[in-house]
C-alpha cells in the first residue's frame with residue numbers, strides 16, 4: 171500500500187469519464203479518497219452528452235474497492251455547477267480536493283475559426299474551471315483546507331498552431347491559478363497547475379501512434395495525486411508531466427537593459443541599438459511571484 175494516502179478526503183474530478191481525468195479518479199480512489207466522477211459525456215469537440223462515461227468509471231472504481239459517485243452536470247452550466255459540489259457533500263459529507271480537468275478541442279487557425287469555436291473552448295476550459303472553483307471555494311476557505319489542481323497545457327505556455335482559443339484559455343488558467351494560490355494562502359488552500367502530455371481521444375490525431383502507446387494517462391496521475399495531498403509544499407507552481415517525466419516549469423527573465431536617460435524614457439533608436447541585449451536569455455532569472463518580478467524594475 172502506498173505511504174501517501176488520501177483517506178477521509180473527498181475529491182471532485184471534472185471530465186473524469188475519459189483519458190486523464192479517469193486515470194486521476196482511479197488513482198485518488200485507490201489512495202483512499204472518495205471521488206465525485208464528473209463528466210458530461212460529450213465528444214472531443216464538446217457536442218452531445220451521455221451519462222455512461224461517468225457511470226462506467228464509477229463502476230470501475232467500485233469494482234476495485236474504492237468509493238465514487240457519478241455526476242453528469244456540465245461545468246459550463248452555471249446553474250447546474252452547484253449540484254457537482256452538492257453531490258460531494260450529500261454523498262460523502264465534505265469536499266477537500268478539486269481537480270479541474272474537463273476539456274474540449276475546437277482546433278482551427280484564427281483565419282478559419284468561428285466565434286462559436288472560440289467561445290466553446292474559452293467557456294469550457296477557462297470559465298468552466300472558474301465556475302467549479304468558485305462554487306467550491308467558500309467550503310475550502312472556511313474549513314481552512316483545500317487542494318486544487320488546474321489543468322493547463324504547453325499550448326498555453328508556448329502556443330500551438332491552430333489553437334489560439336485553447337492556448338488563450340490555458341494561459342488564462344495559469345494566471346487564474348497563480349492568483350488563487352495567493353488568495354488561498356491564508357486559509358491553507360493550495361492550487362497547483364498541471365501541463366500534461368498523454369495519449370487520449372483528445373490527442374490521438376495529434377501524435378503518431380507509436381508515441382501514443384508510450385504515453386499513458388496513468389503516467390501523469392501520480393503528480394496530480396501528490397498535488398492533492400496534505401504534504402504538498404507548493405502553491406501556484408506549474409508541473410509538466412508525461413511518459414514518466416516530471417518537472418517544475420516557471421517564467422524566466424533575461425538581463426535587464428536600463429536606459430541611462432535621466433527621464434527613464436528610452437528612445438526607439440536606443441531600443442533598436444540594445445535589442446540583442448534585451449532578448450538575451452543566457453543569464454535568465456526564474457521569477458515566481460509578482461513582487462520579485464516588479465521589484466527589479468522598481469529598485
Ligand code: NAI
Pocket residue numbers: 184185186187188189190191208209210211212213214216223243244245246271272273274294298321322323324365366367368369370371372373
Ligand atoms: P478527453 O477528451 O479524453 O477527456 C476530457 C473529458 O472531459 C471527456 O470525458 C469529456 O466528456 C469531459 N468534458 C468535456 N466538457 C465537459 C463539460 N463541459 N463538463 C463536464 N465534462 C466535460 O481529454 P484528455 O486528453 O483526458 O484531457 C484532459 C485535460 O487535460 C483537458 O483539460 C485537456 O485540455 C488537458 N490536456 C491534455 C493533454 C494531453 O496530452 N492529453 C495535453 C495538455 C492538456
